[in-house]
Amino acid sequence: MRFAGDASSLAEALPGAEVLLVWDFLSDAVRDAWPAADSLRWVHTASAGVDRLTFPGLLESDVTLTNSRGVFDRPMAEYVLGLVLAMAKDFPGTLAAQARREWRHRETEPVAGRRVVVVGGGPIGRAIAGLLGAVGMDVELVGRREFDGLPRRLPGTDWLVLAAPLTDATRGMLDAAALALLPRSARVINVGRGALVVEPDLVDALRERRIAGAALDVFAREPLPADSPLWALPGVIVSPHMSGDLIGWRQDLVEVFRDNLARYQAGEPLRNVVDKTLGYVTTGGGT
Template sequence: MAGVGTVRSIISDSLGRSVMAEQPPKIVILTAPGEGLPDGLEALSGEAELLVAENGAQLRAALPGAQVLCVTDFRTNAISEAWSAADSLQWIHATSAGVDALLTAEVRESSIPVTNARGIFDRCIAEYVLGQIIAFCKDFAENQRLQQRHEWHHRETEPVTGRTVLVVGAGSIGRQIAQICGAMGMAVDGIGRGARPGDNDFGAIYAQADLISVLSDYDFVVIAAPLTPDTEGLFGAAEFQAMASSARLINIGRGPIVRTADLVSALQDGEIDGAALDVFEQEPLPAQHPLWDLPNVAISAHMAGDFIGWKRALSEQFITNYRRWAAGDALNNLVDKTHGFVPSTTNR
């Protein structure tokens, strides 16, 4: 018996009789321009028809009859443009942890399941966060400036052990951050949609509604939340004023969670001591943006989780999930389309 991944159609044989024929499922891969077929997905060429689309027009042409849409371009706006052509979709997959670009009104209101790349980037993002915390505490940026000027200047730096960290977003990435920071002797709390007691990785998990009341207690505030209507613009002038003047912000979530103009003002006015930013409201960050020249800011190009081999790892994850779909099994990493992320399965 065929699984859900088998497509049946009526054709005529040489005598004109109607017979049932099985066709391979059709997978459309929506990529950024010039990317082509993701590395590793060629392994599915014998199991499915693969079509690559790079923009809305190409997606609209490719979608009719397609059962699966795999999206590798997490900034895309092509889905709304082409949605009317999606006459057979049964599943949408994002090769990213964030699915904000996919969750158009049409996708949210449909019955089509959405999955994401939860688990692929978690540990490397946590390593990035730990690295930035160490860099701030040990003042590596000043070391580099002194080296460039050939100046020998002995000074004291901060210990990492004992620092307090608030992770905004207590999902799988936030949990990895809590674990790796906890192993270094830091005290780590979290912010979730609601308060959750009794967690092994976080000292406490507060509700998002309590954010502004607890911000002053932390040396580092790490944004690891997905971009949703509830988190867009979550950090603005009031939140920065509530933080300790010695605190640093690290954002590895999504740029629009932070109001950039308010962040620049907070950094320039000394309301917070520094920031490490991997994501921005506008990407790429414009060359003339004031963030580039602030001495207490570390900038990276939306790459915190991108390890050597990450593209193939994403393809392998999709292939595993595709074969589950084709066999009629439950999909991994099913996104709650109302909230925009994969719900935690355990409170630990």
Template sequence: MAGAAPGILLSDVAAARHGARIRAAAPTARLIPVPPEGPLPAAAGAEIAFVTRDLFLGGTRHRLTPRFLRFTDFLQTLPSLRWVQTFSAGTDMAVYQAMLGRGLLLTNSAGASAIAVAQTAIAGLLALARQLPRVMEAQRRRAWEPLYGAAEPRAFEGQTALVIGTGPIGQEIGRLCRAFGLRTVGIRRDPAAGLPDGFDVAAGFANLPDWLPRADWLLLACPLTTTTCGLIDAAALARLPPGAHLVNVSRGGVVAEAALLAALQEGRLAGAFLDVFEAEPLPPDSPFWALPNVIVSPHSAAASDGLPERVAAIFCDNLRRWLAGASLANLARPVA
């Protein structure tokens, strides 16, 4: 049973931004702000931690910030800690997996960024479909080059969007794709679970090789797991039809980057919108920067000024559940 007056560890920024909302959800809660430097606060008996994006700003999943590490290292010293809520939808980072290994409850913020991430994916799809990289390259040369002619943009009618991952992000991508007239096929872990919102067809990972040759657009919106790591390899890319495009707003590790680079350089893949990479930041000497058929985005698909409040709302809903002794929403699991 949760304590009647739970201690909640959070950043000083989150305490100032969300303190009133948290106290409204749990009037007896004891907020314990963790400053970016200096002495750490007294946190004896603290049961809950709220990990917010301000701790992560300026870093990447491969290069964590000193503020993030200071906060998460502090959590490791607290034997009373029982539950950690994080701002992210994905929890495949080693620090989160270690929390699960320690036996802590870990909840993510799945759904908070779904609309922004899906809109980013569709923005990338539309930019590639309407050949905006070609238009912008002509603009840099101050050249007036209309898109009429042999390589005109294809109409969406009759095209298929194959979306890997049918969670909140994948479902919103599917809904938006259908709004533009694309047929949508979702690849999910459990195809017997029914047809998710936003899709015309759902299939399992075992059926992915059968669907790749029919995909004009391959959109990746899945978590990084043992099933999805390296899922889109050279063999998978070779099964895509000529002229297909790829959009990745999931994790860089879902795609074999060397195989993707070769497919793009050789023209077997028409183009790609890439928000995530195996190594982030993307090194300055990466060939992806210079490819005319690639749009590089710096892992910003979730960026939205409303995101912190949506994450806080998820945390406060879970906080009420915690105090009531109910099951928490968005429970994370070890990567499998």
């Protein structure tokens, strides 16, 4: 067992290695060190998204790629529901008034009956849609075969939740044209990947109040640079890519890898094998 903290130490560690566990899922070290992978048969990532691993070298190889499908589904669904309620009930306004010791009554929005479009038909999207439906929201789930149809679903949408994998089909899917189709009362939640959104277009829409708000857990660049306008836009909640990370999540991720490693050593089929042409796991009924 060898450890590597960056691309150059990974390039030193890779020769002779059969199995690679990728812990830092936002790093490009695997791509950069790829020429040194002379014996690799399996790459496992401690994440749901595999976007940093679908580079040509790995895609064109016969190396198996697996992910940590399942660990994040329910936590992310709870997080998204929390964000919906926090914005509907104006908790940011409540906390700001509290800090000023100010008693400022406001009327708030219901969530029951409100229309939400969840983009991403994998297990995370399905968990989000299920939980939002359980509290009475009117949920539409847009899966991978329906991404092209997103624009016609945007008018009349109160909440747009992005939970799709980052692929060629989804990159930049929320751009100025899509934002222009949302009602002014709409809010956007992104817990997928920052690059699903054209960030400058979203900033413009928020600045000009063409939509009512956004809660963003993922960004084009992470950590979000201190000079990003997103930190201080009205109606925006910024969180540091933590929507799926419960206390104990690292141990959960280790268990997913350990289970697959036992299968690998026993010569059994691995779990959560990513379809490298699509960019996500297709077993388990994903739509």
